[in-house]
Amino acid sequence: MDQHVVTWPDQGNARIPYRMFSDADVYRAELDRLFLGPTWQYLCLADELPEPGDYKTSFLGETPVIITRGEDGEIHAMLNRCAHRGNLVCLKQRGHTTDGLTCVYHAWRYDLTGKLTSVAFRRGVAGKGGMPESFKLEENGLRPLGVDQFAGLVFGTLSPDAPPLSDYIGNLIGARIGRVMRGKPKVLGTTSQILHNNWKLYIENVKDTYHASLLHSFFTTFQITRLTTGGGVAIAETGAHHASYTIGGQAADKSSSDKAYSNIHSLHEDYRLQDPRFLDTVDEIGDGITLQILSVFPNFVLQQIHNAIALRLVLPKGPDKTELQWTYIGFEDDDAAMTERRLQQANLVGPAGYVSMEDGAVGGFIQRAIKGGEGECSVIEMGGHEHASQETRATEASVRGFWNAYRQTMGF
Ligand code: FES
Ligand SMILES: [Fe+2]
Numbered sequence: 001m002d003q004h005v006v007t008w009p010d011q012g013n014a015r016i017p018y019r020m021f022s023d024a025d026v027y028r029a030e031l032d033r034l035f036l037g038p039t040w041q042y043l044c045l046a047d048e049l050p051e052p053g054d055y056k057t058s059f060l061g062e063t064p065v066i067i068t069r070g071e072d073g074e075i076h077a078m079l080n081r082c083a084h085r086g087n088l089v090c091l092k093q094r095g096h097t098t099d100g101l102t103c104v105y106h107a108w109r110y111d112l113t114g115k116l117t118s119v120a121f122r123r124g125v126a127g128k129g130g131m132p133e134s135f136k137l138e139e140n141g142l143r144p145l146g147v148d149q150f151a152g153l154v155f156g157t158l159s160p161d162a163p164p165l166s167d168y169i170g171n172l173i174g175a176r177i178g179r180v181m182r183g184k185p186k187v188l189g190t191t192s193q194i195l196h197n198n199w200k201l202y203i204e205n206v207k208d209t210y211h212a213s214l215l216h217s218f219f220t221t222f223q224i225t226r227l228t229t230g231g232g233v234a235i236a237e238t239g240a241h242h243a244s245y246t247i248g249g250q251a252a253d254k255s256s257s258d259k260a261y262s263n264i265h266s267l268h269e270d271y272r273l274q275d276p277r278f279l280d281t282v283d284e285i286g287d288g289i290t291l292q293i294l295s296v297f298p299n300f301v302l303q304q305i306h307n308a309i310a311l312r313l314v315l316p317k318g319p320d321k322t323e324l325q326w327t328y329i330g331f332e333d334d335d336a337a338m339t340e341r342r343l344q345q346a347n348l349v350g351p352a353g354y355v356s357m358e359d360g361a362v363g364g365f366i367q368r369a370i371k372g373g374e375g376e377c378s379v380i381e382m383g384g385h386e387h388a389s390q391e392t393r394a395t396e397a398s399v400r401g402f403w404n405a406y407r408q409t410m411g412f
Pocket of ligand 2: 359
């Protein structure tokens with residue numbers, strides 16, 4: 001796709017042409033320039049692969065990858081595409097192998113770093129056939145990814161042009177990852193859901209913190225969050241990554257003269273939860289931040305909602321289809337009560353979450369509504385036109401930040 005096919009509106013990141021969410025050429029260009037380009041994408045937790053021989057599969061965009069713990073104790077990642085004729089080498093989501101990785105089609109065999117170690121019938125049968133002398137094992141491995149870790153999170157890239165991971169993430173967002181990922185993580189469960197919308201509509205939803213008290217009637221009904229609670233958004237300089245946060249503001253705090261909030265009436269003023277256990281929050285980090293939603297460009301989300309901590313990976317599956325994967329975690333030193341609390345609070349999120357259910361639906365509504373309006377634009381002006389950090393959540397600065405980084409990477 002030619003870069004002058006896209007003429008961006010004069011208002012810059014405050015206007016997004018709807019075709020960005022539906023155009024097949026834009027989507028194809030994203031797979032190449034962004035997902036196979038100089039970005040770092042979340043692959044797994046290092047602790048998910050504790051032993052040499054453990055492996056997991058994932059994707060860079062739509063491109064399948066394998067992540068392994070090698071005999072050297074290090075984490076490796078490589079394309080999940082056989083160097084022979086392109087078959088998937090690993091068919092399972094996760095597993096353990098004691099004899100490397102073998103392609104089912106013609107039994108080419110690779111070690112845990114992706115090096116080709118043997119080819120069946122390489123010398124032919126009874127002196128006939130086989131590979132020519134010029135064929136070299138070392139020239140036919142699985143294509144390796146660059147791999148690095150940040151706070152126990154493993155990221156990969158296919159591009160040699162990606163900056164070092166710690167520079168890519170930066171100190172502002174790095175510190176906010178660190179405050180959540182401060183122990184040895186333990187996976188409590190996973191879910192996956194298909195969203196009937198473009199992947200960027202979900203990313204916009206994650207970055208847009210001001211919809212929370214408007215779209216999510218669970219919050220207003222049970223008075224769990226409001227925009228006037230302290231908080232703000234921290235945004236990386238390029239706009240690429242963000243963390244929105246809420247300070248304090250525990251449930252059922254009805255004390256303030258909260259004008260903005262009082263305009264948003266709950267349908268059911270007198271509703272109370274029969275089982276309020278999941279509102280029992282412990283300030284485990286000790287900084288009073290009850291809620292932090294963080295994104296690393298392009299498609300990783302780290303969530304702390306009270307004590308519910310989850311990793312979300314947003315995988316594109318076509319211009320109007322997305323897979324959203326959730327990994328719910330606790331930490332090795334959690335006691336049983338904390339694990340129970342995290343699982344209770346996890347009811348807020350996921351495919352059928354009391355809150356997240358709407359986020360899964362609203363992107364599909366937009367995808368339906370923009371048909372025929374591909375030349376028109378959305379309006380992103382809440383909080384101004386810039387994408388700098390702000391001490392308010394009544395802003396779309398982090399959404400504009402995403403588009404700033406997106407346009408830079410895509411050349412739009
Ligand atoms: S495609 Fe993998 S061995 Fe032939
Ligand atoms: Fe939401």
